[in-house]
Amino acid sequence: MSAVEAVAPVRATSRPRRVVSTRFLRSELRLVFGRLRNLAVLAVLAGVPILIAVAVRLSSPDSGEGPAFLSSITDNGLFVSLAAMTVVLPLFLPLAVAVVSGDAVAGEANLGTLRYLLTVPVRRSRLLAVKYTAVVAFCFAATLVVGLVGAAIGLALFPAGPVTLLSGTTVGSAEASWRILLCALYIGACMAALGAVGMFVSTLTEYPVAAMASTAVLAVTSQVLDALPQLSAIHPYLLSHWWLAYGDLLRDPMSSTGPLHGLGSAAAYIAVFGALAWARFAGRDVSS
Amino acid sequence: MTATARAGSVAARSTDPARTGSGDAIRTEGRTKRFRSGQVAVDRIDLVVPRGSVYGFLGPNGSGKTTTIRMLLGLITPTAGSHSMLGEPMPRAAADVLPRVGALVEGPAFHPHLSGRRNLARLDAADRTSDPRTATTRIGTALERVGLTAAAGKRYRAYSLGMRQRLGIAAALLQPRDLLVLDEPTNGLDPQGTREVRGLVESLAHGGTTVLLSSHLLSEVDQVCTHVGVMHVGRLVSQGTIEDLRTAAVPRVHVRTSRPDDAAAVLRRLGVPAPTVHSGEVVADLGPFEPEALLRELVLADVPVREFRVDTADLEDVFVALTGEGFDVSG
Numbered sequence: 001m002s003a004v005e006a007v008a009p010v011r012a013t014s015r016p017r018r019v020v021s022t023r024f025l026r027s028e029l030r031l032v033f034g035r036l037r038n039l040a041v042l043a044v045l046a047g048v049p050i051l052i053a054v055a056v057r058l059s060s061p062d063s064g065e066g067p068a069f070l071s072s073i074t075d076n077g078l079f080v081s082l083a084a085m086t087v088v089l090p091l092f093l094p095l096a097v098a099v100v101s102g103d104a105v106a107g108e109a110n111l112g113t114l115r116y117l118l119t120v121p122v123r124r125s126r127l128l129a130v131k132y133t134a135v136v137a138f139c140f141a142a143t144l145v146v147g148l149v150g151a152a153i154g155l156a157l158f159p160a161g162p163v164t165l166l167s168g169t170t171v172g173s174a175e176a177s178w179r180i181l182l183c184a185l186y187i188g189a190c191m192a193a194l195g196a197v198g199m200f201v202s203t204l205t206e207y208p209v210a211a212m213a214s215t216a217v218l219a220v221t222s223q224v225l226d227a228l229p230q231l232s233a234i235h236p237y238l239l240s241h242w243w244l245a246y247g248d249l250l251r252d253p254m255s256s257t258g259p260l261h262g263l264g265s266a267a268a269y270i271a272v273f274g275a276l277a278w279a280r281f282a283g284r285d286v287s288s
Numbered sequence: 289m290t291a292t293a294r295a296g297s298v299a300a301r302s303t304d305p306a307r308t309g310s311g312d313a314i315r316t317e318g319r320t321k322r323f324r325s326g327q328v329a330v331d332r333i334d335l336v337v338p339r340g341s342v343y344g345f346l347g348p349n350g351s352g353k354t355t356t357i358r359m360l361l362g363l364i365t366p367t368a369g370s371h372s373m374l375g376e377p378m379p380r381a382a383a384d385v386l387p388r389v390g391a392l393v394e395g396p397a398f399h400p401h402l403s404g405r406r407n408l409a410r411l412d413a414a415d416r417t418s419d420p421r422t423a424t425t426r427i428g429t430a431l432e433r434v435g436l437t438a439a440a441g442k443r444y445r446a447y448s449l450g451m452r453q454r455l456g457i458a459a460a461l462l463q464p465r466d467l468l469v470l471d472e473p474t475n476g477l478d479p480q481g482t483r484e485v486r487g488l489v490e491s492l493a494h495g496g497t498t499v500l501l502s503s504h505l506l507s508e509v510d511q512v513c514t515h516v517g518v519m520h521v522g523r524l525v526s527q528g529t530i531e532d533l534r535t536a537a538v539p540r541v542h543v544r545t546s547r548p549d550d551a552a553a554v555l556r557r558l559g560v561p562a563p564t565v566h567s568g569e570v571v572a573d574l575g576p577f578e579p580e581a582l583l584r585e586l587v588l589a590d591v592p593v594r595e596f597r598v599d600t601a602d603l604e605d606v607f608v609a610l611t612g613e614g615f616d617v618s619g
């Protein structure tokens with residue numbers, strides 16, 4: 001090969017040189033995070049901790065009801081983060097991820113821009129990789145938005161006193177902060193697994209709304225099945241089974257068994273559905 | 289890819305700067321597409337687009353032009369056959385070939401919420417062979433070439449049909465290309481736009497770019513194309529240089545007179561097949577007859593000839609002869 005190029009350098013300039021670059025990924029990130037609909041979804045998610053914090057602030061200090069962590073908010077504002085993440089985890093967050101991941105391929109197919117990306121050319125495996133990376137970025141962004149807005153509004157409205165963990169031990173705000181960040185990252189990873197499922201669904205259709213709805217339905221179905229004790233045999237294999245395991249990160253000493261299982265499950269889902277998406281998309285006729 | 293194949297194409301490119309005559313820009317052998325519905329949309333076509341040519345790809349609605357183009361570009365998997373583009377086997381060499389190919393397939397498609405310029409920037413960013421340092425200039429030039437500079441900052445959603453079409457052409461011009469595949473590029477353009485696209489195609493062809501142009505505007509094809517291929521119900525029913533196609537057609541004689549019926553009678557008596565009368569004009573296939581002889585006979589028969597004209601059939605007649613008069617699409 002090098003001998004040929006030495007003989008005829010003309011070819012080197014006429015045959016286009018491919019370079020490794022992050023331009024396409026950056027463009028994809030701009031597309032996802034610049035899109036009004038996606039920003040609105042993030043804004044709604046950011047609204048949840050604000051709503052919780054204001055509601056707790058306005059109500060009597062010891063109502064003690066509601067989602068986990070709610071009663072601890074008055075001791076330390078950081079708990080707004082955890083309460084908000086717990087509230088958005090079953091539905092809001094999966095919906096947001098379903099919207100973005102379901103749109104990934106089906107959206108471009110529906111617009112017809114997919115055929116122009118492929119003739120640029122963008123290899124189909126690269127397209128999936130870039131699309132999925134942007135989906136993962138959105139998953140973490142969505143989770144972190146809830147967590148960070150929660151922490152900010154919490155610390156603004158409530159004191160930052162000592163935090164009592166689930167196991168009864170008391171730790172300072174700094175320790176609590178990074179544990180909460182760990183929780184957010186764990187939830188982000190769980191959502192990335194859902195994003196892989198959504199991405200696969202997105203390669204099946206040219207209608208983004210169908211892909212989004214199917215992904216959301218899958219996420220909810222998984223939680224419903226997880227709640228049926230008769231099906232306990234399949235529970236560990238369900239997509240959503242380990243989502244709540246982040247609670248283990250708030251014990252003292254911190255337990256990693258649950259979250260590690262969760263990460264393993266997420267990795268398995270990502271591998272399986274990533275492979276399925278590739279198998280489906282690699283040879284598909286793009287005739288939209 | 290073997291070293292020899294590579295060296296061969298090197299020699300071809302470097303010895304011929306105009307890139308003409310060195311093999312074919314597109315060559316298909318028995319390319320076939322059967323959709324899952326069972327329909328054979330493209331049926332064993334052997335397309336040959338010589339380098340440097342402007343190839344008019346004609347055919348009625350639904351005859352398989354766009355399906356062929358999709359196969360050429362690797363968007364859909366062919367059912368059978370093989371093809372090469374710019375001398376390299378496709379779709380295997382797509383990553384090397386396609387950066388040198390600009391394409392407009394079945395109309396433009398862009399993100400509606402992005403401006404024209406941002407849309408082009410996105411396509412350019414997706415291209416691993418494009419140089420980010422020159423992106424702004426190249427995008428600006430492409431927009432200018434299609435006359436979109438003034439609307440470059442507008443959202444694509446707000447573009448008119450013709451502006452969208454122009455943006456699609458601009459996308460195909462983001463890089464210097466060896467081959468342009470344009471599927472109905474003048475669809476929706478105003479007369480100025482149509483003319484500009486024609487001029488654009490001519491100047492690109494002059495610079496050595498091969499152009500495959502699918503179109504329904506036969507006059508446009510007539511004016512810019514050097515080669516023509518005609519599709520009909522998935523088959524390539526005719527292919528060759530535009531002169532070949534024209535001379536294959538039968539010349540016709542037109543006689544304008546105040547007594548058309550008499551003129552028709554004279555022609556019929558001489559054996560000219562089936563003369564027809566349209567609003568004072570008699571039209572007939574010339575067949576093996578000498579036009580001079582026909583005129584003399586008409587004059588001798590006292591037919592007052594006001595105008596006597598022989599023309600070779602225009603592209604439209606050839607087209608209709610090849611693909612039939614029927615208006616209904618062939619499902």
Ligand SMILES: Nc1ncnc2c1ncn2[C@@H]1O[C@H](COP(=O)(O)OP(=O)(O)OP(=O)(O)O)[C@@H](O)[C@H]1O
Nearest residue numbers: 287323325329348349350351352353354355356619
């Ligand atoms: N995805 C598809 N699935 C099934 N049939 C298809 C598909 N795409 C095209 N066809 C069929 O293939 C045939 C050829 O279509 P094609 O789009 O290639 O025609 P065309 O020559 O480009 O027509 P036009 O001049 O209208 O653009 C048509 O009968 C069409 O119905």
Ligand SMILES: [Mg+2]
Nearest residue numbers: 353354394471
């Ligand atoms: Mg078409």
